[in-house]
Amino acid sequence: MKTRISIITSALLLAGCSTVAEPQAESQYNASLIITNGQVLTINDEKDVIENGVIVIENDTIVAVGDASLLSRYQAPKVIDAEDGIVMPGMINTHNHLPMIAFRGLGEEGIENRLFAYFFPLEKEKLSRDLIYQATKLGAVDLAQSGVTTYADMYYHVDDMARATKEVGLRAVLGETVIKFPVVDAPEPYGGIEYATQFIEEYQNDPLITPAFAPHAVYTVSKEKLQEINRLSAKLDAPVLIHVAEFGNEAERIEGNDQQLSPVAWLKEIGVLDNRMVLAHGIHLDQNDIDLIKEAGASVAHNPMANAKGATGIAPAWEMYRQGLRLGLGTDGPMSSNQVDLWRTLSYTANMQRLKHNDRTIMIPEQVIELSTIGGARALHMEDQIGSLEVGKKADIIIIETQSPNMMPNYNPYATLVYQANPGNVSTTIVNGDIVMEQREIKNIDMAEMQQAVRTIEADIAEFAKELSKKAIKSKSLMN
Known part of the structure; x- marks a missing residue:
């Protein structure tokens, strides 16, 4: 696959995507979240793929997408290492x-x-x-x-x-x-x-x-x-x-x-x-x-x-x-x-x-x-x-790990995703700049409480559903 390296920094923001200024060479711009060390599928018009890519997020918005050189210009209180995983739009x-x-x-x-x-x-x-x-x-x-x-x-x-x-x-x-x-x-x-x-x-x-x-x-x-x-x-x-x-x-x-x-x-x-x-x-x-x-x-x-x-x-x-x-x-x-x-x-x-x-x-x-x-x-x-992962867009981003046996080898990330990956390979999910799941841990929900609520629903439905099936199986389709 032909790989193109695209560095889209906040200089582009001055053209109308945002109001974030280009950080000065002697200082680092303070962002909210940075993702590093990923194979970034931008899904932009050119379908740029960035090896060892970096994505910089401020609040709910992507402010820079590019290679590791961005790390000299941006810093954030939270940095996620993608560990050579695939980083793509949600x-x-x-x-x-x-x-x-x-x-x-x-x-x-x-x-x-x-x-x-x-x-x-x-x-x-x-x-x-x-x-x-x-x-x-x-x-x-x-x-x-x-x-x-x-x-x-x-x-x-x-x-x-x-x-x-x-x-x-x-x-x-x-x-x-x-x-x-x-x-x-x-x-x-x-x-x-x-x-x-x-x-x-x-x-x-x-x-x-x-x-x-x-x-x-x-x-x-x-x-x-x-x-x-x-x-x-x-x-x-x-x-x-x-x-x-x-x-x-x-x-x-x-x-x-x-x-x-x-x-x-x-x-x-x-x-x-x-x-x-x-x-x-x-x-x-x-x-x-x-x-x-x-x-x-x-x-x-x-x-x-x-x-x-x-x-x-x-x-x-x-x-x-x-x-x-x-x-x-x-x-x-x-x-x-x-x-x-x-x-x-x-x-x-x-x-x-x-x-x-x-x-x-x-x-x-x-x-x-x-x-x-x-x-x-x-x-x-x-x-x-x-x-897509582009400057000015909302930070809806996922990271898919590539170390599990089903994800190896990873010659073509698109083929790996379509024909090899499964939900369990998704390690991190970010929506609107907020981390919803990290390393498979859901952040905002009490999982035990949710599971108990579902078990209660299941117990209530099971017997009725069983009897309904006996009646429904005798009905001819209206779509024939």
């Missing part, structure tokens, strides 16, 4: 339903109508504010331990999700679900619109939480409500997260879609497809759909592992990537892929596209890591803040 999970981690491992008996006969009834019976808060905390710890620093989510009681996420210390885009039937936090159909509006107004300027609307899907939210959400999202400058083209028969299930337009074409037709919209899945897309998404400036959250497990299809991810769409990676909920980390998703992303196209030269590791970092940032329209 990964970004662009689609999740994190509180469903409380149900992880349930409904695996081969239930055909799993969404409507199992997922929804389980949620109706067992969801509560406390479960959502406790499960989000568990999920956020799982994310932090695996090197995900930002996640996007569609669920309920998102204010409790925000509270748990901030306690762990992660960044999140949280969308309050809007759907046409009563749910745990909205006794009236479409009550999520009011809930979301209040949540957005409360969290609009939060440093870690980006509040959003989350209409469930084109077949569970009416045209009029989608248009109302679009107007509100424009007024409040809030993202819109939605499931689109996950199933092959969605067009015929859209109320009022007499022309049988595709879900993407339907969103365009009713005037709601725009640059605030993040489309989860996007499996059943044709070229016209891809063109419409790109033209609108919308984005796609690609979930190959969940799609494979659910047998819903292989998305045209290579076509979207090659044509320059805003494309990120996601896991979907913990009942869909049973994972919230992106490590296995990385290899699924590459290998399923190669199988689909019968071409081993596409989706090379560098491209896959791009999708998990700056690609995810673009998908969430946050690329000016996160997704």
